[in-house]
Amino acid sequence: MQENQLYRKVYAYLNSLPCIEDSDFANLFSTSKSTEINLILDENQTVVDKFLGARVEWKIENCENESVKSLILKIRKNDKRRILVPYLQHIHQMFDEIEQKRKEVRLFVNVENELQRNGRWRSTSFTHPATLETIVMDADLKAKIKSDLENFLKSKQYYHRLGRVWKRSFLLYGSAGTGKSTFVAAMAKFLSYDIYEIDLHKIANDSDLKYLLLQTTNKSLLVIEDLDRYLREKSTAVSVSGILNFMDGIFSCCGEERVMVFTMNSKENIDANILRPGRIDVHINFPLCDFTAFKSLANSHLGLKEHKLFSQVEEQFQTGASLSQAEICEIMISNRSSPSRALKTVITALQGNLVSRVGRRLNGSRSGSGGVTEESGEPGLFVKDVQNGIHPMKEIKNLYGLLRAKSSRKASIDLSDVDLNERGSLNSTNGS
Numbered sequence: 001m002q003e004n005q006l007y008r009k010v011y012a013y014l015n016s017l018p019c020i021e022d023s024d025f026a027n028l029f030s031t032s033k034s035t036e037i038n039l040i041l042d043e044n045q046t047v048v049d050k051f052l053g054a055r056v057e058w059k060i061e062n063c064e065n066e067s068v069k070s071l072i073l074k075i076r077k078n079d080k081r082r083i084l085v086p087y088l089q090h091i092h093q094m095f096d097e098i099e100q101k102r103k104e105v106r107l108f109v110n111v112e113n114e115l116q117r118n119g120r121w122r123s124t125s126f127t128h129p130a131t132l133e134t135i136v137m138d139a140d141l142k143a144k145i146k147s148d149l150e151n152f153l154k155s156k157q158y159y160h161r162l163g164r165v166w167k168r169s170f171l172l173y174g175s176a177g178t179g180k181s182t183f184v185a186a187m188a189k190f191l192s193y194d195i196y197e198i199d200l201h202k203i204a205n206d207s208d209l210k211y212l213l214l215q216t217t218n219k220s221l222l223v224i225e226d227l228d229r230y231l232r233e234k235s236t237a238v239s240v241s242g243i244l245n246f247m248d249g250i251f252s253c254c255g256e257e258r259v260m261v262f263t264m265n266s267k268e269n270i271d272a273n274i275l276r277p278g279r280i281d282v283h284i285n286f287p288l289c290d291f292t293a294f295k296s297l298a299n300s301h302l303g304l305k306e307h308k309l310f311s312q313v314e315e316q317f318q319t320g321a322s323l324s325q326a327e328i329c330e331i332m333i334s335n336r337s338s339p340s341r342a343l344k345t346v347i348t349a350l351q352g353n354l355v356s357r358v359g360r361r362l363n364g365s366r367s368g369s370g371g372v373t374e375e376s377g378e379p380g381l382f383v384k385d386v387q388n389g390i391h392p393m394k395e396i397k398n399l400y401g402l403l404r405a406k407s408s409r410k411a412s413i414d415l416s417d418v419d420l421n422e423r424g425s426l427n428s429t430n431g432s
């Protein structure tokens, strides 16, 4: 016999009401999440609910046939016409939200063509503990992204009215270890979407990629990590046009409520067609750790809000030294029993980073490369001289000067890449 979907939804809705906790009888059940206990309605119990100022009553009853249960709804005659339909719609909506929260997030990865006996995706439960709260990033930017995702979840009608597929694409770009992958995990958790992580190496050709896409479900996050590397090294059998179609072609529109996420170390030299709105709607920069991010990490990893060594750490950041969040986290985790030691190690690592940068820059100048910006992997290291532009030799002298007199704050060293102005910004192009 087929399950009555309305019954299922109302039942789940009633069990989610706070009044169940106050009732005289309720059955206790554990769920697949070991620490979670659910309270479930007892038979013949009456549940009172309120909607648009009206009181409604539900009762769960056994039918003559013991295996069939029914839910009896009582509404005052005067309220019936006014609230019945909107009330049932409200239950539908609440049910979707309950399902969303309850859903276990799964991680899917694609397997090679020849292993496809059980389909091309293998999945496992996704239990990554990262959340948007645990990610250290600019607070305004985080709030904007959160609200962008919340808006997306509520925008089915809006997208449909525009004749657009209900999907949104994000580019997360920045140096290694700045939190891009962790952010993907946090997004999936926030949305309660399954993750489909696509390994382009394991895809035979463009049609194979389409085939994989058709095997994904709605409410999912499709992720391609390090897209810039695939494009640069041409290390996949998928062509650029195959990737463009994946991002915004007719096949990419087969599902709904999808979020696509691409990560890159740098978006320099990336074909503008790939980055255009529709293919990428939101660009999010992940800069290397600065002093503000460092303080958040020190707080979360070492429980430090202030420390006498903070001023020295700040000085290092001001001289242009930098480390990724991953490097700083690792130092803090391995020295967590001694916060002072952790901070001293961070200071030493920042000093070492500055020295090696200067060394590399000197070598670069000697070999005649005259490189003012560094290619991907590290953001450009500039000394900006407002009147005279950027001079590599002057830069090196400045850096040595800074190393000698660590407290000097005369030179201004800007460690962000070309998107400095976008730091903390969220470029949203379709205004959903």
Ligand SMILES: Nc1ncnc2c1ncn2[C@@H]1O[C@H](COP(=O)(O)OP(=O)(O)OP(=O)(O)O)[C@@H](O)[C@H]1O
Binding pocket: 134, 135, 136, 137, 174, 175, 176, 177, 178, 179, 180, 181, 182, 183, 286, 325, 326, 327, 329
């Ligand atoms: N912004 C951040 N907030 C909190 N932790 C971070 C952040 N960035 C990095 N980390 C820590 O560093 C580790 C590595 O980060 P992650 O893998 O997310 O970086 P990534 O930018 O994806 O690197 P890659 O480009 O090499 O894949 C994570 O386990 C996380 O604990």
